[in-house]
Amino acid sequence: MIRIQCPFCGERDHSEFTYGGDGSIKYPALNAPIKDWLAAVFHRKNIRGLQLESWHHINGCRMWLLVERDTVTHKIESVRAAHIDFQKILKV
Amino acid sequence: MTAQRLISGGRIDRNKIIKFSWDDCWMNGHPGDTLASALMANNEKVIGRSFKYHRPRGIMSAGVEESGAIVTIGEGAKRDANVKATTQELYHGLTAFGQNAWPSVRFDVGSLSNAFSQFLAAGFYYKTFMGLPPFEWGQGTGTWMLYEKLIRRAAGMGTSSREPDPDNYEHGHIFCDVLIVGSGPAGLSAAAKLSQTGLDVLIVEQDFEPGGDYLNQSTTSVKYSQLLENINNSDIRLMTRTTVFGLYDHGTAGLLERVTDHLSSPSAASPRQRFWTVRSKHIILATGALERNIAFGNNDLPGIMTAASATTYLNRFGILPGKKIIISTNNDSAYGVSIALANAGASVKLLDARTTLPSKLSHTAKGHGVDLKASAAALNASGSKSVSGLEIATLNEEAWVQGGSEDCDLVLISGGWSPIINLLSHRGSKPLWDDENCCFMPGSTDEHIEIAGAGIGIWELSKCEVSGEVAAAAAAKALGKTTTDVKKPSSNGWSEKIRPLYEVKIHGKGQKSFVDPQHDVTANDIKLAHQEGFISVEHLKRYTTLGMATDQGKMGNVIGIALMAEALDKNISSVGTTIFRPPYTPVSLGAFTGRNFNNHFRPLRRTPMDEWNISHNATLTDAGLWRRPWYFSRHNETIKEAYIRETTTTRNVVGLCDVTSLGKIAVQGPDATEFLNRIYTNPFAKLPIGKARYGIMLRDDGIVLDDGTTWRLAETDYFMTTTTANAARVMVWLEELLQLRWSDLKVHVTSVSEQWAGCAVAGPLSRDILKSSIETPNLASDENLPFMGVIETKLKNGVPCRIARISFSGEMASEIYVPSDYGPAMMDLLWETAEPLGGCLYGLEALGTMRIEKGHVTGAELDGRVTLEDAGLGKMASNKKDFIGNVLRKRPAMVDDYRPQLVGIFPKNRKEIFNAGAILCNEDNISGLGEGWITGVTYSPVFGHWIGIGFIAGGYKNWISRGAIAADPVRKGNIEVEIVSPHMYDPKGSRHHG
Numbered sequence A: 001m002i003r004i005q006c007p008f009c010g011e012r013d014h015s016e017f018t019y020g021g022d023g024s025i026k027y028p029a030l031n032a033p034i035k036d037w038l039a040a041v042f043h044r045k046n047i048r049g050l051q052l053e054s055w056h057h058i059n060g061c062r063m064w065l066l067v068e069r070d071t072v073t074h075k076i077e078s079v080r081a082a083h084i085d086f087q088k089i090l091k092v
Numbered sequence B: 001m002t003a004q005r006l007i008s009g010g011r012i013d014r015n016k017i018i019k020f021s022w023d024d025c026w027m028n029g030h031p032g033d034t035l036a037s038a039l040m041a042n043n044e045k046v047i048g049r050s051f052k053y054h055r056p057r058g059i060m061s062a063g064v065e066e067s068g069a070i071v072t073i074g075e076g077a078k079r080d081a082n083v084k085a086t087t088q089e090l091y092h093g094l095t096a097f098g099q100n101a102w103p104s105v106r107f108d109v110g111s112l113s114n115a116f117s118q119f120l121a122a123g124f125y126y127k128t129f130m131g132l133p134p135f136e137w138g139q140g141t142g143t144w145m146l147y148e149k150l151i152r153r154a155a156g157m158g159t160s161s162r163e164p165d166p167d168n169y170e171h172g173h174i175f176c177d178v179l180i181v182g183s184g185p186a187g188l189s190a191a192a193k194l195s196q197t198g199l200d201v202l203i204v205e206q207d208f209e210p211g212g213d214y215l216n217q218s219t220t221s222v223k224y225s226q227l228l229e230n231i232n233n234s235d236i237r238l239m240t241r242t243t244v245f246g247l248y249d250h251g252t253a254g255l256l257e258r259v260t261d262h263l264s265s266p267s268a269a270s271p272r273q274r275f276w277t278v279r280s281k282h283i284i285l286a287t288g289a290l291e292r293n294i295a296f297g298n299n300d301l302p303g304i305m306t307a308a309s310a311t312t313y314l315n316r317f318g319i320l321p322g323k324k325i326i327i328s329t330n331n332d333s334a335y336g337v338s339i340a341l342a343n344a345g346a347s348v349k350l351l352d353a354r355t356t357l358p359s360k361l362s363h364t365a366k367g368h369g370v371d372l373k374a375s376a377a378a379l380n381a382s383g384s385k386s387v388s389g390l391e392i393a394t395l396n397e398e399a400w401v402q403g404g405s406e407d408c409d410l411v412l413i414s415g416g417w418s419p420i421i422n423l424l425s426h427r428g429s430k431p432l433w434d435d436e437n438c439c440f441m442p443g444s445t446d447e448h449i450e451i452a453g454a455g456i457g458i459w460e461l462s463k464c465e466v467s468g469e470v471a472a473a474a475a476a477k478a479l480g481k482t483t484t485d486v487k488k489p490s491s492n493g494w495s496e497k498i499r500p501l502y503e504v505k506i507h508g509k510g511q512k513s514f515v516d517p518q519h520d521v522t523a524n525d526i527k528l529a530h531q532e533g534f535i536s537v538e539h540l541k542r543y544t545t546l547g548m549a550t551d552q553g554k555m556g557n558v559i560g561i562a563l564m565a566e567a568l569d570k571n572i573s574s575v576g577t578t579i580f581r582p583p584y585t586p587v588s589l590g591a592f593t594g595r596n597f598n599n600h601f602r603p604l605r606r607t608p609m610d611e612w613n614i615s616h617n618a619t620l621t622d623a624g625l626w627r628r629p630w631y632f633s634r635h636n637e638t639i640k641e642a643y644i645r646e647t648t649t650t651r652n653v654v655g656l657c658d659v660t661s662l663g664k665i666a667v668q669g670p671d672a673t674e675f676l677n678r679i680y681t682n683p684f685a686k687l688p689i690g691k692a693r694y695g696i697m698l699r700d701d702g703i704v705l706d707d708g709t710t711w712r713l714a715e716t717d718y719f720m721t722t723t724t725a726n727a728a729r730v731m732v733w734l735e736e737l738l739q740l741r742w743s744d745l746k747v748h749v750t751s752v753s754e755q756w757a758g759c760a761v762a763g764p765l766s767r768d769i770l771k772s773s774i775e776t777p778n779l780a781s782d783e784n785l786p787f788m789g790v791i792e793t794k795l796k797n798g799v800p801c802r803i804a805r806i807s808f809s810g811e812m813a814s815e816i817y818v819p820s821d822y823g824p825a826m827m828d829l830l831w832e833t834a835e836p837l838g839g840c841l842y843g844l845e846a847l848g849t850m851r852i853e854k855g856h857v858t859g860a861e862l863d864g865r866v867t868l869e870d871a872g873l874g875k876m877a878s879n880k881k882d883f884i885g886n887v888l889r890k891r892p893a894m895v896d897d898y899r900p901q902l903v904g905i906f907p908k909n910r911k912e913i914f915n916a917g918a919i920l921c922n923e924d925n926i927s928g929l930g931e932g933w934i935t936g937v938t939y940s941p942v943f944g945h946w947i948g949i950g951f952i953a954g955g956y957k958n959w960i961s962r963g964a965i966a967a968d969p970v971r972k973g974n975i976e977v978e979i980v981s982p983h984m985y986d987p988k989g990s991r992h993h994g
């Protein structure tokens, strides 16, 4: 069982979280060309190794997190709040 | 084998007698006994029958690796099959039965199959029955299925009870710094070493007594007593009767604690077993090693055991397992066994396959009267129900030749030792073959795991103690604690190298030698698999079923791999091994389930009006996560009579419906309007305060996510409703957008589904009900509360409420929400007025009928494949603004005219009925996936016949003059249907506009 260090709640079981998806995606503007949207929504990498992914602490603080996880070993390198303002606050 | 309980010695309490029954025969044992030791003390030899050939099997070991003494414990619903007698603690009244035999394990009719065993080699069933014509001509599956039934009956193990499990199971959670698996010399030494560090340590032992190999010593070790005392005086937790069955990510371990399996009358309050989840920072594996067999002729006869298990029966259970014993070994470890047995009075002959014998050990053995023979090994055992003689092989220039035979009543085998690397293997670490020790050693890992003792090939007890301390020091250091230095043991404890020996056989002579006795896999099966082209160990395993029995190859795997390597002319390291997966030993399904079944499987979500509904004669049903009123039966109406009446009353008078389960989200903040405008397909920027709007959300890919109404309560305050089914998903989606994508938007979303109780008031008289129920009746006038209007006010009883004039039923209707606790008070108030007017309460069934008549979509239609156009809601897409999903919804396949689109369905013969789930086909092509499907059906009171809603290619306009069939071959059969507009009732909406 993966254990995730939630920056708001501390280390918790992965069963408290849901997996979001590729956390590195920058979603295009709502009126961006279709190729940008296709790239963002469908053309995903299947990474073997360290991957940035989004996780939702759904049965905890309800915050979305960005987690760097190794897809082979499940080793977690870093966890941070997804919301940029919280990232800043938590750094201070 | 003529086993006999000695008058003294061992860790059993001879002053107390335990009565137990074996195949309906009562016997005596003592506290401290396992079922196996008690059976052995009663000189029982045949304990089981083998899987395929029904050969008699006896006790082969003293632990979890047992492959012979496998029995059924208990009767009736409590019957537990495939229990290893070697690990079952004895208790008063224990009832054990032999299995896989008829009429009994001692006389088994099925053993005839042994005579035909040459026909039952690896792959026999597949080759014979699946290959039988006419199977190959595509008609023979029936033949295979017929044979399979017979085969399964003949080959099998114990049968489990068909009754519900009467026992309770629990789940528990443990946190610790260091988890130590195994309480043998290495584990206890590691724990004692850590006792001074202040670290939180948990030791887990599968046996009922801690000590591991200490328990097999002839006298209680002083060190053992000291270690136990040290641990007892510390804060270290020690769990016995508990197996670490699996290691998982980030220091998580799964444990099975057998709480009452050893008790004759357990307290009703105790669970039978507990499933523990342990979260640790560091793990020390002190799991020991298992002694291996050697393949030789009839090596599965009762009376043939692993050598070390004889010491266990002698020193732990006070039993001399045989009088005339022959031991066959290829390593040093059996010397101690021979000496112990000779000291206990047995005549012992020790065959050592090595030409050079360990000088000091052989001297000692001889001194104790052991008859020692070098370059010799067991070749072929004889005897009918148990071993009575052994042919011996001797080495002649590296080839085995006949070396005479001898009478005996017990044969002990030591084919070397295999470290128990299963748990590390669970972590994905590949075991490495060690030529020096002839075993697979644990591979490397960069996780926080140490391995100590026999688990890393240290074979001498005192060296295992040191190894445990070394592991403890490493764990302490990793956790920032300092301990005194310990040096690694300098050697593995053997003075002479092991001789690789997996099979003893004379060239050109046939014999039946078992590699995996539990699954009846022989050395010949391995060779046959090789001849037939299997070269990967993983394929070998599946073809021969080697290592696939309940012991998971604990005894046989290495021999099988070695024989495969020999056949392939490769070395073992390049053949590799199969991967061990959890669980290490079997875990009952009940333990995984714990208390999460029946009503406890998931929480019951009741609306605040649940009791109110029940007291008004509601029949309830589960709808998604919620329990909701299904229908309100009057005078013993059937469900159909009830929903038809409820629908008719609502359409003609008025009806009340509990709609609390709808998802409700407060969307607040200065950018709330902008946010809603981006997530809904239709415009929200200009929604005035005091108005509600129906909206649809798409996913990024342009598929419909959910629909609902959103009410503007104030400039920056919205009240969003979602479908019951999607409430949680929509909330997650909004949070994701606000936190991950649009962190610049100042919006707060709060789930308030449980904070508000809701009631729909629908029907021509709904406004009258509202007027009599609120403080200021005029607020409910058509002027103040027009279609899609919203008011916040108070009910007549002073309860604050919010009301929107929205309609799901198609009638003039409103939804009223009050703070949850006031739900029943609201219902009282509304019903007080509605009842005298001839109104009704209606449930989900009537709700469904009315929405199908109107062609309103729900979760059944919005199934994650449907676009706006498919749902007939193309008008809902604004072309004046950008919104989520707007770009990708325009992909060519998404706008294809022939996509299945929402339609209404009538039976051609109006008297006929059809089912939801039926496939819609063109009338002259009833095949495949058809042209569409039916998502909902109901009897429609306004039409007077059954109607349906569903999807069909091209929509109803494409089917105006074409016949369609609702194909339902396994239920109703095929019904001719007419495809109509989904807006079957009041298509202009004149009724709800009032």
Ligand SMILES: [Zn+2]
Binding pocket: A006, A007, A008, A009, A010, A057, A060, A061, A062, A063
């Ligand atoms: Zn959290």
